[in-house]
Amino acid sequence: MENTSVSKYTVSFGLSLALTSVINALLVVAKEKSPSVMAGLQKLTGHHWVSHSAIVLFLFAAFGWIFARANGGRGIQLTTNTLIRTLVSGVVIGGLVIMGFYLIGD
């Protein structure tokens, strides 16, 4: 794989952003479809949306940190084209799943 010309944090947090965008959408579907997931989120902070936001933000920071430590601390190696494609795809898929769910799935 080709070395990226952007910093390791740009790659690691970019990948984390793509991943957490999809997780955010899946968490929406899970909590709307499962009363126990909704109740769990509600119990965590007192409001499902606050818990939901906190979990997603925590995962973004955690995945970014983990990805930056891969390859012996050099971070995940990706070309910038792959990074941009992954990042945009993650955000678009996450957004479409949320809109699609409330449009037809809920």
Add this chain to the structure above:
Amino acid sequence: MTELILMAHVLFGVACLIASVWIFVEALHASETNQARIRKMSLAAAVFMWLAFCIAGYWYVVFYKVDKAIILKGPWPFAHSFFMETKEHLVILLLLLVTYLPIAASNNLVANQDARRVVLWVSGMIALMALMMEGEGAIIAMGVKVALLVK
């Protein structure tokens, strides 16, 4: 008081939108003279969005249930069932993007065309999503208004 909270939320949201468009245009013409400004503006966009998010979050958790009940009894229930439901979750994506922007802008944007492309994509997505959030917010407000008008 609730009106002031809502207006502050919109104000910071618009400030984030303007900052992201600013960054997009500056990144298109990145040079030694504007690189520091791009980094400062990307931090400003993140601060604006975090303020908008926290203010809106407080309003949503504490006050929104009254508006929600009004909207659902009115002629535009979709203002809540689609627009508010999607807005409250899509805004988390927007928050992730603006938090990432200063990281992307910390690269050398003058010498590194790849880093510039990342900043262009991220600031472009922020601008589009922020515009979408403003539109959804307007429809939610209209949902309350039309419900009160038919009473």
